[in-house]
Amino acid sequence: MKKLINRQPGRVATWALGLLPFALLLVVYLLASDARLEANPNDKLLPAFSAMGDAIQRMAFEPSKRSGEYLLWADTLASLTRLAIGVGISALMGLVFGIVTGTLPYARAGLSPLITGLSLVPPMAILPILFILFGLGELAKVMLIIIGITPFLIRDLQQRAREIPAEQVIKMQTLGANTWQIILRLVWPQIMPRLISAVRLSLGSAWLFLIAAEAIAATEGLGYRIFLVRRYLSMDVILPYVLWITLLAFAIDFLLARYSRWRYPWFHGSH
Amino acid sequence: MKKLINRQPGRVATWALGLLPFALLLVVYLLASDARLEANPNDKLLPAFSAMGDAIQRMAFEPSKRSGEYLLWADTLASLTRLAIGVGISALMGLVFGIVTGTLPYARAGLSPLITGLSLVPPMAILPILFILFGLGELAKVMLIIIGITPFLIRDLQQRAREIPAEQVIKMQTLGANTWQIILRLVWPQIMPRLISAVRLSLGSAWLFLIAAEAIAATEGLGYRIFLVRRYLSMDVILPYVLWITLLAFAIDFLLARYSRWRYPWFHGSH
Amino acid sequence: QAQARDSFKVCWSIYVGWLPWDYGAAEGIVDKWADKYDIDIEVVQINDYIESINQYTAGQFDGCTMTNMDALTIPAAGGVDSTALIVGDFSNGNDGIVLKDADNLEAIKGRRVNLVELSVSHYLLARALDSVGLSERDITVVNTADADLVSAFNTSDVTALATWNPLLGTIKESPEANLVFDSSSIPGEIIDLMVVNTDTLKANPALGKALTGAWYEIMGHLDDSGFRQHLANVAATDLDGLRMQLDATRLFDQAEEAVAFTNSPALKDTMQKVAEFSFDHGLLGEGAPDAGFVGVATPAGVYGNSGNIKLRFDPTYMTMAAEGEL
Amino acid sequence: MAIIEMNNLWKEYGDQVVLERLNAEVQEGEFVTLVGASGCGKTTFLKMLLGTESPTRGELLLDGAPIPDQPDETRGIVFQRYSVLPHLSALENVMLADELHRHKLIGRAFGGKRKALKDAAMAMLESVGLTQAAGKFPHELSGGMQQRLAIAQALMKRPRILLLDEPFGALDPGIRRDMHHLVLDLWREQGLTIFMVTHDLAEGFYLGTRLWVFDKTRLDPQAPGAYGARITYDLPVGDCDKGTLTAIQEQADATARTMA
Amino acid sequence: MAIIEMNNLWKEYGDQVVLERLNAEVQEGEFVTLVGASGCGKTTFLKMLLGTESPTRGELLLDGAPIPDQPDETRGIVFQRYSVLPHLSALENVMLADELHRHKLIGRAFGGKRKALKDAAMAMLESVGLTQAAGKFPHELSGGMQQRLAIAQALMKRPRILLLDEPFGALDPGIRRDMHHLVLDLWREQGLTIFMVTHDLAEGFYLGTRLWVFDKTRLDPQAPGAYGARITYDLPVGDCDKGTLTAIQEQADATARTMA
Ligand SMILES: Nc1ncnc2c1ncn2[C@@H]1O[C@H](COP(=O)(O)OP(=O)(O)OP(=O)(O)O)[C@@H](O)[C@H]1O
Ligand SMILES: Nc1ncnc2c1ncn2[C@@H]1O[C@H](COP(=O)(O)OP(=O)(O)OP(=O)(O)O)[C@@H](O)[C@H]1O
């Protein structure tokens, strides 16, 4: 009998074991939901699957009466656009500042303490100032994402840029490269796959900030819808929305991982 | 003339450069605040430093009229207690599940997909369900922190546990260790310093969740105060509170780093 | 000191008394009136009520919807001279106090009461306690975010709360809920306003005219089914839900009624009660020596410090609407 | 009876044949050194002896029975790197085996028992010349000291077979010679059976009582994985002339070039 | 005039003296091999030649002027590891020097110009025997191929001085001998001046026209950092007998043991 630490489940066992807890969760939900609906048929907290199905049908496949839009898709589009812009800008800033502070000692001395300081400020606590600075338009919604994740991205990429072996920087110089060329041909390309990892790590927070921003000022978006129907405790809408957000988050993460493997084989080959 | 990439600022220059952006921020604030106060002497958005000084004096050194407490300290105590309990429980769960899933292939097959799934669910969107599960008392506040950061901790520590060189696991077995002993004498002690790193990484989110939790339902706490006085835009209280939170976050991070260096010299020596 | 301008921004948040602004914006009524006076008015929806007032106070908006109490404690106490341009309605059951396991208000004694601290719910609670000879010392106030009140009520930790619609309506649906007090017991004290910056209004009377004109045209659609359906959709409810909310609201759909309400001496008394409550809770700022520190001008006279009037109930534009002069 | 016996042993990873048709017997107390081009399967062979890899075909017997399919106390190992536990001091590293044995549940000893274990461990540290370094962590030790510590740690368990995978590859030549003496002394004292992989033919000859050369007898440059390595020479030490040495070296070089 | 000249050169890190009182001249075209115990400062010496460390005292002259205090194109280098850029294919690694030279701003060439650079790079790849591997990334190459690539990359810039820090330490003996031929050929063809650190005395003798032994002449076992290493032997190759070799080896071993 092998020690537990040496025992590997087979393919089928891996799948079965992986799905088991989800199945259990489902059963627990069904039981709890049934019990509550038994006690109060109008209970909204843990709706039956049929109720959620109706809600999905309504949100995704029937045009809304207010705007004639299919709400789920309109919300998804709005939220994904914001997420893309916010994460995109953050990634860009993370890349630029991460490379600059990671590569140039003078830039690091000047900017690192500020970035560390800013990364510790909880953005939700200074909302009024943020909104004054950035208004309440689309910019503000993505701004919260940017402020929320950029310091992390910068610090992570700065770290990664510093981890590039000194040997390679020296090698570049012996090949005649100046500072700009070192950044352009050594640091930047090597940071790119690490940027993708960092973005993957920060996506959870990005979603949180997006949902928070949409609850404050927006007229569509996944977070807005959840905020809006929360006042009526419409869990039949909220739960599918949450599931949908989770799926989207998973899909984005998966796609980024795939892209990175495809685009930067040298990074994944040597790690 | 050395290339920029090869130029290192001296000690003094490092300090000066590091402080410069803070000084600039301060000046910008002063100018903006002055301009606003010029236009409206009662402006609350960017209060003068004297107003903030008064607020600090009032919150920290005068007993509150309503409760007789020194509000800043009472709030700090309440928040730090919640933070400590929340992060402590999360760290414990991260440790246990991280080690178990990182070390035992069977446990990993069973729990990893669930943890990945859970880590993608935005906690703020399922508050109603969290409330029924955990109520609205202290437990709920701590719970939000736990739900917010535990999946990250588990996944990180699982990763770290898997990174322990296979050679060492084999070495333990040749020394006669069984699975339990390998966990107890190899994995667990080696994971501890990595737990501290992971906790440091997650503290930013922990603060966010704490503040969010205190905004939901509370009678004291730093987040509670900020959201309460936001009702009348008392930036003279909010800004010092935010600064204080930033300082606390910085201090905790610093202490954890120091503790880790002192307690786990072998970890920092070989990295 | 404000300049004459020709483009303005006003904001509103999702509450039954202010929902008509979205109808007006969507149906072009606001634009129509703005064009009439040669200006532009942008109507912006902000979900977070407090943030909308904060932004107005900080000068990001020229006008904003808010209650009389918040108008006093946030912009006015913050030194932003504000005018209640339109008195839209008062709460007549839209705000209420709910208890579990008891159907009389006295039973609230000793409980933890969840509500949005320092909001009109808090004021309502103070008035309610007053009416049964209790005070705030007899209970514990737990500040709870409005968005979370409904789900909070499902937990056993919560046995008493005060809130407004539509949250109140949702909570009342629960079999455990007993409404023990609501704003219909203090009619006219919780007033929903469109507040604009006084200086901006002085420099740009066109803004006041256009907003007022648009509002009463919107009010003219009150009984249209399209109007009601629109409001229900925006509020993410159905027609019944909307009717429930409207029934608890005393909407002044005729300008004359609003003018009469504003002119009545009761308004001054109400504002005194509100100011005293606010002062007791520190809402007028630490510098405030007494409840009358911030002066409130009403047609019936000034309450408080006439040297520091920051909130003005001015029926001028509503009167113009009533007399068809817009 | 032979302690280790191989009957037509094969090891493949998917399509790639690493080792093929190995047949040999090793008696208790032999010191077998393994040389061969990089990538020809020496480490893989040690892994099979260790139990972390299992044969694809054929038999690998320990005392006549199939070798256990996971590492245990009968076989000690020293790797080129990562061989000592970085979070324990030198002394703790050496005490570990006894502690694990004494207290199954907590794997730690206290009080008087600990004192006894400590004395035994200090004696072992002395025999490898690390008395001074007892309180130091591995990262404070030089490479040579770490490997000495690894050997001490492995020997505390008194394994019957000691596996060494290029244990001195990263060391200075001088230090390396000191280690040779140490290993030979310990081998003689404890009656160990040793399998040691090395890149250095001279080292292999100097240390072993028996030298195995792993090499591919058939080699397809287009598909280096099509055929596996075999034991091409199995030399009792002493029984070789200059010509054999050169032949071995040249053959191994040719293989390495084709595979690189 | 000598290409490299040292006058009373010292290097210290804080309290620790690494190198002391180095005096020597090296003529253009010499092949200097450096041997010595681990930690005695060979890499530190190369770093000073490279410009990443500067002398604490004394002078280090290139063509009679103080050596530039940062790496540049006059001095190429090959390290034991990390010597090629992992994110570029073998061909791109070799083309890099020319690309950087041609296009200061973007450091990349396109179209016809790229074609020309590519041909030059392919010729260089051929001379180190990597034609087949042109499109592969370094992680797909064996250690020996990576080092050949690193040499090709460095030589594209036609440096006057080539610094090699144990470039073949991680390679199989056979592969290593192939690399020796390669380096000697390139050195002769291009008239390079080479400084090469090695652990292997035989390698040092075989390759160099001149062999330097770095060693501490004074040694305090209690404070290994109190005195620095010097050049204890400076041998023109050929001028040595078996006795000298043994003496060098034993001296170096003794130092290594004290310092380990
Ligand atoms: N887990 C594995 N999966 C697939 N192939 C493997 C695995 N482990 C080793 N190999 C392959 O088996 C062959 C033999 O590897 P091994 O490490 O045994 O060589 P070695 O003789 O020890 O080489 P070296 O002298 O470089 O240590 C190599 O080609 C290697 O790529
Ligand atoms: N940046 C530094 N700061 C302090 N001490 C250093 C630094 N770099 C090297 N040293 C010390 O200088 C001494 C010489 O190191 P160096 O790397 O030059 O040795 P070496 O001869 O190349 O050794 P090896 O053969 O192991 O490569 C060592 O004792 C080392 O600890």
Ligand SMILES: [Mg+2]
């Ligand atoms: Mg091997």
Ligand SMILES: [Mg+2]
């Ligand atoms: Mg070196």
